[in-house]
Amino acid sequence: MAALRLDFSAPKEVTFAELEEQPLGEGEVRLSTLYSGISAGTQLTAYRGINPFVRKKFEAETRLFLDRTEEAPSLYPVRGCWGYEEVGVVSELGPNVSGIKEGDVVYGTWGHKGMHVVTDSFARDHLLPEGLDPVAGIYSQMGAIALNAILDADIHIGETVVVFGQGVPGQLVAQLARLNGADVVAVDLDDYRLGFSERLGAAHTINSRGVDAAAQVKALTGGRGADVAIEISGAAGALHEAIRSVAYNGRVVTAGFYQGGAKDLYLGEEFHHNRIQLIGSQISGINLGLTNRWDRLRMERTVMQLALSGKLKLAELVTHRIAFEQAAEAYRMLDANTEPSLQVVLQF
Structure with missing residues (x-):
């Protein structure tokens, strides 16, 4: 055939x-x-x-x-x-x-x-x-996309990272952020996906349907907010919540693929008044400060080796x-x- x-x-x-x-x-x-x-x-x-x-x-x-x-x-x-x-x-x-x-x-x-x-x-x-x-081999690009977002996020041990979107890329980002030493808060609209997040090591999960997710993140961090938010759902409303969830002068990495307009994104509110850093992350490029050491192939191999070691599911x-x-x-x-x-x- x-x-x-x-x-x-x-x-x-x-x-x-x-x-x-x-x-x-x-x-x-x-x-x-x-x-x-x-x-x-x-x-x-x-x-x-x-x-x-x-x-x-x-x-x-x-x-x-x-x-x-x-x-x-x-x-x-x-x-x-x-x-x-x-x-x-x-x-x-x-x-x-x-x-x-x-x-x-x-x-x-x-x-x-x-x-x-x-x-x-x-x-x-x-x-x-x-x-x-062998089925783990399908994650070479998706894993690299997730790891690229982590490299852009510049996470430090002991920090709180909130990940908006717990589909496959969000699951990978959450696991990698935890491996970087972060306490991870996973946010999604679906309890099924959040169940995976909890089983794979997220410190906290938030179902954002009908609740103020950013306020919950602030409460979990003593009012300060997350050090870093990574938005990977591709929803403009989630990006707005990611901006609201981080600390003053915090960092938001946008790795989602947004479609259409962004009517739920209000840049005159927390983004403007809290001096939020907004960083675009996309697989065609790598953080300029890391290009002498990291490339696409190294990211792919890192993902596979982490999976082989059992550290990345x-x-x-x-x-x-x-x-x-x-x-x-x-x-x-x-x-x-x-x-x-x-x-x-x-x-x-």
């Missing part, structure tokens, strides 16, 4: 395309995908048709979003559904491959598809540590393993939130 790729042909329309298997070139390695994780954030914005790339295109030279034109009329089809949580097994070696053998497990980012070709140098750099559950976040052929049902479930879930994985 030919390998398949999962695409969004239009908003909320999932289709499959057959991949053509080309002969391997010098130093190339073919991977057969084992697992591909669904991002319930970025990917769902493309599935729902609310991603900024739907209406605009990003001009690399100026780094501006510009209205689409006849030359770039549509985002769709989204090939591979922007999947970035993949792990696969080496199934074929091209000529003169070095340092890789069939059966090795390699993690990376190649979209929701049954096979992928990489160079042997890429495979060597992205070998899954021996003894680690990755496989424990997987709540659903769904056959690749049933991906449309998986997206419908996530879109409509018909059942509690955290990490949904497509299994090949």
Whole structure:
């Protein structure tokens, strides 16, 4: 059976395309995908048709979003559904491959598809540590996104860090903040997700539905507020609460992917009067003060080694393993939130 790729042909329309298997070139390695994780954030914005790339295109030279034109009329089809949580097994070696053998497990980012070709140098750099559950390999980019937010947050031992959003990236951020020596307060609207937060080491959890989350954080810290807040839900209202929750001259790291406007964000209130530092965190760049020591590959390897040591729980976040052929049902479930879930994985 030919390998398949999962695409969004239009908003909320999932289709499959057959991949053509080309002969391997010098130093190339073919991977057969084992697992591909669904991002319930970025990917769902493309599935729902609310991603900024739907209406605009990003001009690399100026780094501006510009209205689409006849030359770039549509985002769709989204090939591979922007999947970035993949792990696969080496199934074929091209000529003169070095340092890789069939059966090795390699993690990376190649979209929701049954096979992928990489160079042997890429495979060597992205070998899954021996003894680690292969499903943990899907977290190479999501883990790096979380660790990047932690590097931007500049957390010190003994500080209080409040994390807004306890989906998969928020769970990772909360665990990493705790490993940095922080007391972690996890905030979310969902008791199911907060249950994971509590089991994975958060000192306090707050369900912010119908309560003043920032006031509760202030109460937990003797009125001072958190030293750092990390907002990773992508909700403007949560960003406003994150700003309200930190101490005077506190730091707020924004790592969420915000859609549309921000009517629930009031910058003339606590942000202005409490001199809040607002730091954008995004995986395409690293804190300038750390670029001589940290890069994307080091972040990915750090995440995998922490998982191997048992300090960072990755496989424990997987709540659903769904056959690749049933991906449309998986997206419908996530879109409509018909059942509690955290990490949904497509299994090949």
